[in-house]
Amino acid sequence: MGKKRIVILGAGYGGVHSAKLLHKKFKKDDEIEVTLIDKNSYHTLLTDLHEVAGNRIEKHGVQINLEKIFGKKKVNVVTDKIDDIDFKTQKLISNTKEYEYDYLILGSGAEPAFFGVDGAEEHSFTIWSYDQAMKIKKHIYETFQNASTETDEAKRRKMLTFVVAGAGFTGVETIGEIAEWKKKLSRQFNINEKEVSLKLVEGLPKILPILEDSLIAKAEKRLNKLGVEVFTQSMIIKVTPDSVELKDGQIFNTNTLIWTAGVQGSSFAANLGLTLGKRGRIQTNEYMQSVDYRNVYVIGDNSYFEEESRPTPQIVEAALQTAETAVENIESDIKGNDLKGFKSNFHGFMVSIGSRYAVARLGNIKLSGFFAMFMKHMVNVHYLFGVGGFNVVWSYIMHQFFTIKENRSIVGGHFSYRSPNFWMVPLRLFVGFKWVTEGLNKLPDILEDPSNIFLIPPSPLAATTGASTVAEEGAQAAEWGDALPVPGFIEDIMEWFMNIFFYTDDGDFTILASVFQTGMVIAEIVVGGLLILGLFTAIASIVSVIMGIMIWTSGMAPYEMLWYLVAGIALIGGAGRTFGLDYYVMPILKKWWMKTPFARRNYFYID
Incomplete structure (x- = not known):
């Protein structure tokens, strides 16, 4: 067969998914070489950029290093800017290098x-990259800052007017984030919040046209509650550095x-010389192949393919599913099997309006609030687990819930407030001392006679045995009458367990x-130490x-x-990093663990 070189251009949702799938399919095949090329060294979560623009999360919440994703995978990650593609010689060309391919995923x-x-392109902000999102964030902050010292009322009003053009998912999510952020900025710069004007402008008759009217109504109600004015059937015809003009004559x-x-x-893709569909998207057949070259597959936003006279939407699910079709057909072509046509299976649509509210349609189910x-977060977690496993999911959870600013999450700020660990040191020492004391008090009896059972209640059948005599002598930690109550069903389970093993x-x-008893006593001393x-x-x-739970379920636990x-439970958070050996030991262990093949291959580590 000879070695086959598969090159993926672009580390977006479709590109990363393609590379992951190819790794799974060909990781044991030395005749297949997979290369992923992107001008950036990271994968950007484009659907979360509005959270950066609205100052909800930092860059680490939307950027995933490609080496982290593919560190132990059979994917060569190349950071380079491709300037042109020669489809006849099958080469991608950058300023410094050429990359040959047998199959190309674009x-x-x-x-x-x-x-x-x-004037729209010259005088507006866009939100299609991390840098653009940061530019918006910086501009909004500096605008509030400058407005706080502006004495000219007309200039101040103009500075505090923010317009978002387009009421699709990105537009609604962006204006929602700005609407939440304005509260903090108004307090910070001593600006009356009523002076801030937020406008969402849409040329179609309604916002979020892909959703049902009931969900659209809820979205509009939420936007109004956040102080956003919604303008539908309002076409923008002209943009200047100081104004936005609508077709009906209104000027903002x-x-x-x-x-x-x-x-x-x-x-870039539109100028490669391939046959185009609409809006600069490359025309493909049902196999996601360019209609010009069989070995060039086009996925995601670059691909134009119509199902039932409707083009595939430019959404994340479409990017993932077209990537799956392309990978399946590359494998089939290599193995000489029949190709499989694309069949979409979109599970729903979700749009957030600020940090605490969303509307969604999942299949036939409509959700709001x-x-x-919550489902939006779960979908993100599902996707991120596929990209970077535990590591990336943990990072997402931390950014969305534990380090969130201004209570901007669905659980407010309850998880984000933190206390210095040194307040936990006395509690850590106290619990440790109690466990060591308990263990040392029992240790002499264990050393004298390990068969002298006092940590396990005697069997009801042992009315005349030595075991019941021992229990009556009071050697156990708590008297039976003073023990914490145990629900009846747990007692039944424990009785069944003990009848089998003890x-x-x-x-x-x-x-x-x-x-078991000897192990428990040793464990008490070790844990306490x-x-x-x-x-x-x-x-x-x-x-x-x-x-503690084991002792409680046995019916032996005192109220203490x-x-x-x-x-x-309180100490699980890591109180040992303050005045404890964890301060020295854990960084060393973490550094060692992150270098192990198992951790890198399975993403089982925390940055």
Whole structure:
């Protein structure tokens, strides 16, 4: 067969998905070489850029390093800017190098469409890259800052007027983020919030036209609640540095227009000389092949293919599904199998309006408010787990819930408030001391006779055995009458468990019971010692909670055990990094762990 070179151009949603799928299919085939080329060294979560523009999350929340994604995968990651493609010689050409291919997957993304509106491209902001989102964020902040010292009322009003053109998903999400951020900016710069004017302008009769009218109505209601004016059937015909003019004659005096009114295929892809469909998108057949070259596959926003007379939408799911079709057909072509036509299967649409509200349609289910926002997060987590596993999901959760600013998450700021770990040191030492004391008090009895069982209640069958005599002597940690109550169904489960492992048919204790008791006493001393030393504190705290639960379910736990349970949960957060050995040990272990093949291959680490 000879070695086959598969090159993917573009590390967007479709490009990254293609590379991951190709790795899975050909990771054991040395005759297949997969290369992913992008001008950036990171994958950008384009659908979350509005959160950066609205100052909800930082850049680490929308950028994933490609080496992190493909560090232990059979994918060569190349950071380079491709200037041209020679389809006849099958080469991608940059300023310094050429890349040969046998199969090419083209996924260079989209860019804003300005529809020939006078001044729109020159005098508006767009939000199709991280840099553009940061530019919007900086501009809004500086505009509020400058407006706070502007004494000319007309200039001040113009500065505090923000217009978003286009009421699709991106436009609605962007204006929603700005509407939330304006509250903080108004307080910070002592500006009356009523002076801030937010306008969402849409040329069609309604916003979010892909959704049902009931969801559109809820979205409009939420926008109005946030102080956003919605203008539908309002075509923008002219843009200047100081104004936006509508077809009906209205003029908005503003220094800020954010253009989200439409997208088209990237100009790079449109100028490659391939047959085009509409809006600069490359015409493909049902197999996602360019109609000009069988070995050139086009995915995502670059691809133009009509299903039932409707083009595939420029959304993330379409990018992923066209990538799957392209990869399946490349594999089929290599193996000499029949190609498979594209068949879309879109699961729904979701749009957030600020950080706490969303509207969504998932199949036939319509959601709004908290549950729609929750599902939006779950969909993001599902996608991110496929991209970067535990590592990226953990990062997403931290950015969205634990380091969030101004309570801007569906759970408010309840998870984001933090206290210095040094306040936990006394509690850590106290719990550690209690466990060590408990263990040392029991240790002499264990050393004297491991078969002397006092941590496990005797079997009901053992009315006349030595075991019941031991129990009556009061060697256990708590008297039976003073133990924490245990629900009946748990008692039944524990009785069944102990009858299998700890009691003989005669009601005597088994050898396993002696081993378990010895292990528990040793564990109490070890866990207590680790907590005192502040070493592996999180693990010791988790074990502390588990031991407390085990003692409680056995019916042996005194009310004092509640301290162990509650304090153990409080200490899981890492109190050992303050005046503990974890301060020195954990960075060393983390550095070692992140270099292991297992951690890198399975993304099982935290940055």
